[in-house]
Amino acid sequence: MNNNPIDDVSDVTATETTVAVAGPARQHESAARHAVLALCFAIAAWIIPGLGHLALKRWGRALIFFACVGGLAITGYLLRGNVFPSRSSDLFDTLGFVADASTGIFYLVARFFERAGPDVSRAAGDYGTRFIAAAGIVNLLSVFDAYEIALGRRTM
Amino acid sequence: MIASCAVCAMSIEAHNPARISHFFAMSAFALLVSIALAGLTKRTAEERTKYAVSCFLKFLAVAIVIGWLMYPFSH
Secondary structure, eight states: OOOOHHHHHHHHHHHHHHHHHHHHHHHHHHHHHHHHHHHHHHHHHHHSTTHHHHHTTOHHHHHHHHHHHHHHHHHHHHTTOOOOOSSOSSHHHHHHHHHHHTTTHHHHTHHHHOTTOOOTTSHHHHHHHHHHHHHHHHHHHHHHHHHHHHHTSOOO | OHHHHHHHHHOOOTTSOOOOOHHHHHHHHHHHHHHHHHHHHOOSHHHHHHHHHHHHHHHHHHHHHHHHHHGGGGO
């Protein structure tokens, strides 16, 4: 047992110092864990539109994003829009692929809906290409939104 | 999804693109994008509905105005 008051004071000071040092480290660790979790929500939102919001218990947004991204992408496929492949020859095709791939699971089901392949010789096919790209952009916005919500930067 | 179902209903053959008018395609696009933007930027259902309707009407108005402005160049 420590009866010396001076030793008591030094113990308290040592404890405070330990807390002061561990505090920022713990905060940093917590922030890193939070960022990783937010990234997981963002990836979920990308793979299945609305899933990130669903995991964050934002039912309304989840439903809106799934319906809108799905509606735009499937309409685009039915109009026989161009689905850009991953290996492309120029920058615009690469951008097209990025936009198309941003639709997540809907990019994978493109062949199911577009069995005959794209037909951009007609205006409808050209419209379809824009529909698919717009679906990707809307889903990208939803991915960023889910990420921001998970990080706590967006309260709504 | 509703738009997609409407397109499905109008699709006659698997090898033909869905037959829809330009105006219907534009309206479907405007509607879906307006709803997505409203869901992204507004919080309550009332705010979202107002924003989506306003955005949809603005999409249509701007498209019709631009369409008429381009009309002389098509002849």
